[in-house]
Amino acid sequence: MTDRPALSRQRIIDAASRVADDRGLAGVSMRNxxxxxxxxxxxxxxxISGKDDLLDGLADWVFTGIELPDLDQPWRPAMVARATSSRSRLASHPWALGLIESRRNPGPALLHHHDTVLGCLRTNSFSVELAAHAFSAIDAYVYGFVLTELNLPMDAGEGADELVAEMSLPTDTYPHLAEMMTEQVLGKSYSYGDEFDFGLSLILDGLEEKLGDG
Structure with missing residues (x-):
């Protein structure tokens, strides 16, 4: 008989993440x-004191897999790396986005994450107010982008060309949308995910301008 490793809070949370990946958040229970x-x-x-404690721990677990900046790292590449890492982490665990936004008891990984990001911005001459704005704007963009990515109406292996062809937009009724589809999507190996860097750059450009104004 093989001895199992001793139970611990971390082993339980890790197991809960596997259950969530397999069954979704609704499948996470003490029994499962x-x-x-x-x-x-x-x-x-x-x-673990109960399901609420389990979900709190699971929400905190999400943040353990997101890259954090060094406090003395230049802010712009640091924010790019963190946003990219956040997107990857959340996309890999589709249940995570709704969970982290719903919990009332932040854990140590979440708190360390937030404190470190704010610390990087503050050591790069961001005021407290601008650092708060930056954190909010970047996370709102990342979370919204991931939510859109996860809910795109495309089947596995289906490209944007197939979706556009299925929509069959009449050019006389929707001329601008049809134009965009023709110019940007059809025959261009278009992937919605490629829009991420462009949108993030717009936000960072705006923050850089605000930082210079200060």
Missing amino acids: VGTELGVEAMSLYHH
Whole structure:
């Protein structure tokens, strides 16, 4: 008989992330996490107080996989790296976006994440107010972009050309939309994900301008 590693809060949270990946957030329960670990659900209560605590820990787990800047790193490449890492992390775990926005008890990884990002901006001459604006604007963009990516009406392996062809937009009714589709999408190997860097640059350009005004 193979001995299982001892239960710990971290092992339980890691198992909960696997359950969420397989079944979605609705599938995360003490029973299902216990099954994932090969133990009875009751044994989890020695480390987790209940489902709310489990979800709080799972929300905090999301932030452990997002790249953080060094405090003395130049702010713009630091924000690009963090935004790119955040997008990748959230896209890899589609359940995470709704979860992290709904929890009321931030954990140490989340708090460290926020403090470090603000610290990087502050050491790069951002005022407290501008750092708060920057954090909000960048995260709103990343979260919104990921939400759109996750909900695009395309099947696995289907390209944008197929979707546009299926829509069959009449050019006399929607001339500008049809023009954009023809010029930007059809035959161009278009991927919506390629828009991420352009949109992020617009936000960072605006922040850079504000920082210079200060």
